[in-house]
Amino acid sequence: MTSSEPRTWHAAVLQQAHAPESALRDALLAGDEDHFERFVARRYAGMKHIADCAADPSEAEELVQRALADFCAELAAAETGQSIEAQLFACVVRRVRARAAELGGSDPFAVDEPIAPAVASERFQGDDHRWGGGWVAPPKPFALESMVPATVAELQRVLAAGLDRLPPALRVVAVLRDVQGLSSAEISRLLSLPERQVRERLHRARSRVRGELEAHLSRRTAQEARA
Amino acid sequence: MSVPGLTITCREIVEVMTDYLENKLERAERLRFERHLVQCPPCRDYLGQLRTTVDQVGRLRAQESEVPAQTRAAMLDAFRSFRRGTRGNADD
Numbered sequence: 001m002t003s004s005e006p007r008t009w010h011a012a013v014l015q016q017a018h019a020p021e022s023a024l025r026d027a028l029l030a031g032d033e034d035h036f037e038r039f040v041a042r043r044y045a046g047m048k049h050i051a052d053c054a055a056d057p058s059e060a061e062e063l064v065q066r067a068l069a070d071f072c073a074e075l076a077a078a079e080t081g082q083s084i085e086a087q088l089f090a091c092v093v094r095r096v097r098a099r100a101a102e103l104g105g106s107d108p109f110a111v112d113e114p115i116a117p118a119v120a121s122e123r124f125q126g127d128d129h130r131w132g133g134g135w136v137a138p139p140k141p142f143a144l145e146s147m148v149p150a151t152v153a154e155l156q157r158v159l160a161a162g163l164d165r166l167p168p169a170l171r172v173v174a175v176l177r178d179v180q181g182l183s184s185a186e187i188s189r190l191l192s193l194p195e196r197q198v199r200e201r202l203h204r205a206r207s208r209v210r211g212e213l214e215a216h217l218s219r220r221t222a223q224e225a226r227a
Numbered sequence: 228m229s230v231p232g233l234t235i236t237c238r239e240i241v242e243v244m245t246d247y248l249e250n251k252l253e254r255a256e257r258l259r260f261e262r263h264l265v266q267c268p269p270c271r272d273y274l275g276q277l278r279t280t281v282d283q284v285g286r287l288r289a290q291e292s293e294v295p296a297q298t299r300a301a302m303l304d305a306f307r308s309f310r311r312g313t314r315g316n317a318d319d
Contacts, residue, residue, distance in 0.1 A: 031310035033303065037294075040302060044292040065301040072305040076312060117242070119273075124238040133236025138269030142279045152283075159284050178284040184249065203245035210280040 025084050028075055040068065043088060045160075049175045050092050053108050053168035055100055063099060067091040086186040089176055093190060109191060111169040111201070118207035142217060151220075155213065162212040166205055173198055174205035235263050237270050244277050 027035035047067065051060035070091040082090065093109070100108045123137045144152055163174060172191065176182045177198075184202075188195040240263055246252050247260055264271050294302070 031306075033306065036306050037299075037303075038291070041291040041294055042288065044294050044298075045287065045290065048292075061295065061298060065298050068298070068302040069305040072302070072309040075309050117238075118244070119238070119241050121238070124236075133238040135237050135269045139273045139276055141272050141275050144279060144283070155283060156287065156290075159280070160287060163284070163287075174284070178281050179288050181285070181288065199245055199249055199251060202249075203242070206245055206277060206280060207241075209284065210277055213280055213283075214276060 021083055028084070039084075039088075043085070043180065046175050046180045047089070047092050049163055049179070050089065050172050051096060052164065053171060054096050055103055055105050055108060059099065063095045064092065067095045070095065082189070083182070083186060085180055086182055086190055089180065089182065090190045093172065108168045109172050111167075113167060115200075115204070118203065119211075139214065142213065155216070158213060158216045159209060162209040165212070166208060170201050170205035170208070173201040174209065177202050178206070235259050237263075237267060240264075240267075240270055241273055244274060247274075248277065248281070 024035065024039065028039065044064070047064050048060060051063040051067070054060055054063055067088075068091070071088050074087060074091070096108055100106065123135060125131045125134050125136055127133065144155070147155075163171060163179070166174060173187060176187045176190070177184065182190070184195050184198050187193070187198045191198070193201075240260060243252065243256070243260065247257065252260060264274065
């Protein structure tokens with residue numbers, strides 16, 4: 001195992017996300033509606049996940065509409081140095097923040113809870129134990145490759161719901177990095193956060209979503225055993 | 228399970244897994260991390276779980292959503308305005 005080992009499918013998605021950047025930008029600048037509709041359709045769920053972070057989630061759809069209008073207005077602007085993906089999501093983040101400011105609230109993407117460990121402490125031996133810090137309740141492989149497509153689709157719904165349950169500060173990073181494939185540097189710039197903080201939030205988000213997936217699969221296995 | 232002689236415990240290693248996946252560990256930390264994984268099947272399984280989670284979350288991107296009708300109409304209006312603006316400029 002090496003540290004440069006690619007993250008398999010995720011790495012491929014990131015490659016696909018950035019490979020046709022110039023072709024996509026050219027198509028949008030040329031006014032190609034079909035490209036624009038597909039571009040938005042593939043990113044709509046991500047935009048909605050982030051817009052749902054608004055103080056009043058019932059305003060999320062309107063915030064998405066305004067962000068799309070902002071994005072179109074900025075299309076003709078000079079090269080921003082951002083990927084077209086980052087440009088779009090920067091518009092969503094700005095709209096959510098602006099709306100919070102209008103309502104006199106604080107930044108919805110600020111962290112407002114104490115940092116919890118990635119895995120509950122009771123799953124490890126205490127420090128006074130001979131194997132202090134070692135697993136008491138070790139994890140098991142998810143083994144999705146042995147599951148039927150319907151189960152994998154169910155897990156996708158569990159993951160989407162897990163993303164929605166994340167607090168906004170973690171959700172925005174998880175959506176931008178792991179769903180939309182933006183780089184840590186782009187996210188850092190978009191959210192005005194140091195990259196180290198972006199990674200820390202990403203770590204917490206991934207840990208929580210992993211935990212939810214693990215819990216779901218455990219319940220499923222228990223139900224199947226009883227059946 | 229933690230093994231005598233390793234300098235990072237399982238409880239510690241799960242906290243740096245994202246740094247590892249993002250290739251942000253310093254060389255010495257990365258070597259210590261990988262040495263631990265070689266000797267610790269549960270931590271390898273945990274890393275596998277995290278990778279699977281990231282991969283599956285990434286697949287949400289591939290799904291094209293149905294944009295609500297009102298949003299679709301508004302976004303096409305905005306796009307057509309942009310297009311009229313650039314074509315107007317091109318005609319100048």
